[in-house]
Amino acid sequence: MSRRLMRAVRVHAHGGTEALQLEDLAVPEPGPGEVRVRVAWSALNHLDVWVRKGVPGHKFPLPLTPGCDFSGSVDACGAGVTGWPEGARVCVAPGFATQQSAEAASGDHQLARDYGIYGETCDGGNAEYAVVRAENLIAVPEAFPLDLAAAFPLTFLTAWHMVVERCATQPWEKVLVHAAGSGVSVAAVQIAKLLGADVMVTAGSDEKVAKGLANGADHGVNYRTDDWVKSVKEWSGKRGVDVIVDHVGRDTLPQGVWLLAKGGRLVTCGVTSGAQMELNFAPIFFKSLSVLGSTMGGLGEMKRVAELVFAGKLNPLVDSRFPLAEVAAAHDKLGSREAFGKVLLEIGGGR
Numbered sequence: 001m002s003r004r005l006m007r008a009v010r011v012h013a014h015g016g017t018e019a020l021q022l023e024d025l026a027v028p029e030p031g032p033g034e035v036r037v038r039v040a041w042s043a044l045n046h047l048d049v050w051v052r053k054g055v056p057g058h059k060f061p062l063p064l065t066p067g068c069d070f071s072g073s074v075d076a077c078g079a080g081v082t083g084w085p086e087g088a089r090v091c092v093a094p095g096f097a098t099q100q101s102a103e104a105a106s107g108d109h110q111l112a113r114d115y116g117i118y119g120e121t122c123d124g125g126n127a128e129y130a131v132v133r134a135e136n137l138i139a140v141p142e143a144f145p146l147d148l149a150a151a152f153p154l155t156f157l158t159a160w161h162m163v164v165e166r167c168a169t170q171p172w173e174k175v176l177v178h179a180a181g182s183g184v185s186v187a188a189v190q191i192a193k194l195l196g197a198d199v200m201v202t203a204g205s206d207e208k209v210a211k212g213l214a215n216g217a218d219h220g221v222n223y224r225t226d227d228w229v230k231s232v233k234e235w236s237g238k239r240g241v242d243v244i245v246d247h248v249g250r251d252t253l254p255q256g257v258w259l260l261a262k263g264g265r266l267v268t269c270g271v272t273s274g275a276q277m278e279l280n281f282a283p284i285f286f287k288s289l290s291v292l293g294s295t296m297g298g299l300g301e302m303k304r305v306a307e308l309v310f311a312g313k314l315n316p317l318v319d320s321r322f323p324l325a326e327v328a329a330a331h332d333k334l335g336s337r338e339a340f341g342k343v344l345l346e347i348g349g350g351r
């Protein structure tokens with residue numbers, strides 16, 4: 001019997017963009033409780049860069065098809081799946097827990113020991129077809145474009161969990177968001193503004209600062225040409241900053257604790273510039289600060305975020321689109337720090 005084949009990106013060994021191999025693979029079959037999605041669009045995240053390059057001390061299950069964010073239509077359902085007709089427009093919540101646990105039951109499945117992410121712990125959406133758990137499907141309204149539906153789940157969920165759940169950001173607070181053009185930060189700025197906060201961004205070029213202001217930030221500083229610490233102090237005055245959203249790490253986090261107001265919160269979901277750093281703990285206790293870690297978020301939060309996106313209250317930003325065959329160029333674009341917002345792969349394409 002001849003098997004149906006599909007195009008997929010595969011990483012067999014970590015490396016540069018040459019590690020992204022385009023291959024023909026068997027179209028995957030959905031098991032019980034699973035759905036096969038015909039992928040239309042997949043958005044890159046920095047996570048895809050880590051999967052490709054590798055992370056010291058961390059083992060990815062290679063070979064792997066990357067892609068944690070993707071949209072498309074339902075192609076086939078496994079046993080026991082109802083309510084998802086063929087052709088239904090969907091995007092996918094990127095995280096899942098397969099076992100029952102107290103964390104999953106409480107809604108915080110990202111804290112479960114068996115938590116996984118499509119494209120990181122199992123095959124993802126940089127392929128013509130992907131199989132996902134039915135509970136991870138998010139119905140995309142007819143009027144909402146599928147490319148934008150691929151461009152929000154992971155980053156808006158992460159930013160929501162940081163700004164809303166971890167930091168409980170209040171409307172009267174000042175929020176500093178680093179790297180205005182990153183996927184997570186585009187989302188964090190919009191979420192902090194939706195809450196009514198006063199928001200300042202840092203970025204590595206004047207163009208990105210301008211785009212950060214257009215994305216809703218009230219203030220911005222180019223950290224390459226200006227002293228960003230001084231600019232933040234001028235903005236936040238003697239009181240300081242209430243919330244800092246950080247995923248840059250070594251280059252920004254140690255200064256952050258000195259910029260916070262009493263009772264301030266610094267939340268981190270990543271360390272793009274480096275994980276090892278010297279941190280002065282004195283301001284942490286004498287100003288009663290919280291330094292909070294954050295990873296992904298629950299399915300309930302994902303659904304709330306999707307509602308806000310589909311209602312036009314949060315708006316994913318697309319930087320550029322590449323055909324699947326140009327996945328290496330898409331990685332270069334994200335890795336070069338030139339992108340503002342999401343870099344998309346067109347797979348089946350369409351609206």
Ligand SMILES: NC(=O)c1ccc[n+]([C@@H]2O[C@H](COP(=O)([O-])OP(=O)(O)OC[C@H]3O[C@@H](n4cnc5c(N)ncnc54)[C@H](OP(=O)(O)O)[C@@H]3O)[C@@H](O)[C@H]2O)c1
Pocket residue numbers: 044045046047050154155158179180181182183184185202203204205208247248251269270271272273274294295296334337338339341
């Ligand atoms: N824990 C979680 O749940 C979670 C979820 C999402 C993302 N993350 C992490 O958060 C970080 C951001 O993710 P993302 O997808 O939003 O990233 P992205 O879209 O690729 O943006 C990263 C931005 O970080 C800035 N940056 C600062 N130092 C950098 C360096 N040494 N190398 C590269 N970029 C640097 C750059 O902006 P400038 O040039 O303006 O400085 C760059 O545009 C990543 O580390 C990612 O792994 C974690």
